[in-house]
Amino acid sequence: MKTKKMLKGVMIGLVVAAALWMVGCSNSSRSEGSTLDKEVLVVGMDDAFAPMGFKDQDGNITGFDVDLAKALGEKLNKEIKFQPIDWTMKETELDSGNIDLIWNGYTITEERKEKVTFSAPYLKNRQVIVTLSNSELNSKADLSGKKVGAQDQSSAVSAMEKDDELYETFDGGKAITFEDNNQALMDLQAGRIDAVVADEILVRYYIELKGEDKYKILEDDFGDEEYGVGMRKGDDKMVEAFNEAFKTMSQEGKLKEVSEKWFGEDITIIK
Structure with a gap:
């Protein structure tokens, strides 16, 4: 009887240890490295937020922020994937690793700064x-x-x-x-x-x-x-690369080009 109890205790201990190891690996895989190291960047968006990001009559995702994200992908040599999400869960989606960027008319607020790191602001609203x-x-x-x-x-x-x-x-x-x-x-x-x-x-x-x-x-x-792009807390490498690419895009006239396409004038604020 005693031996059975001891074996049962050992088995429970092993199961708990394995579970903790798996959680540790999961957290480690999400926290180690930078989003910048990925080949594909997933943009989380509300696909009914025209003209920033929305589905056109043919069901294609388009919009001002969509065009900016595509241009940024070219600048960083990354593939951009757009992922419609439940907007009420945007920070959770980012933190869990399901998306890499929150980018769709995302307003910078003090409350949100506690959950994400923002890019430099690029538009007033x-x-x-x-x-x-x-x-x-x-x-x-x-x-x-x-x-x-x-x-x-x-x-x-x-x-x-x-x-x-x-x-x-x-x-x-x-x-x-x-x-x-x-x-x-x-x-x-x-x-x-x-x-x-x-x-x-x-x-x-x-x-x-x-x-x-x-x-x-x-x-x-x-x-x-002001609008900004949300990135995971602590990913300074990604934030720095993002802001530098955005600044270069502005200097090269890309932000002005996209803004004039959607708004008829340059309303961006990155110079």
Whole structure:
């Protein structure tokens, strides 16, 4: 009986040791080396965030950030693979190694800096308020008691939460969140919500496609921000190479070329 208990104890010990060894190997494989050492870089993106990254009518992934990522891949001699992800899980996807870069209108915030290392900022943006053209809403204060939509886990929600006194007066005490901005804007068009707070770059592109006479952007907004590319914490080698390549692309006119293609002018801020 004693021998059986001893053998059982040894077996349990071996199983636990093996499990710990496997976890250690897993963590080691993710933490050792740099993303820069990989031949293929996986870009995690929200594929419904026009014009930064989205699927066109033929189902092909395209957009401003997509073109920039492809150009960066050429500069670093890397193959770029685009991976649509659940945007609410973007930092988890990066940390687990499922993706190598978060690149799709990714706003730099202090909260996100705790989870990722950002590239140098490359684009400015605002969190604007959009309503239907016949709406009686004309200011931030008018949002009190109204149904306000935004993308879940987006910087739009974070920006509104900072204005907590106003935010808590929204219908329901908070914003109504959606999987992506397109769904929020569709609910606005259908009259199910009263306003949407979203990135100005996306909103203006959407309005241009759907008809500028149908919507209005209020003068008030929820603040300025900048876009950056998210990389794994501690991967200084990748961050340094990325920023250097971006700077070279700017000096060579590539950022200007891509920006003019999508926006009609150079709105990038890397010089």
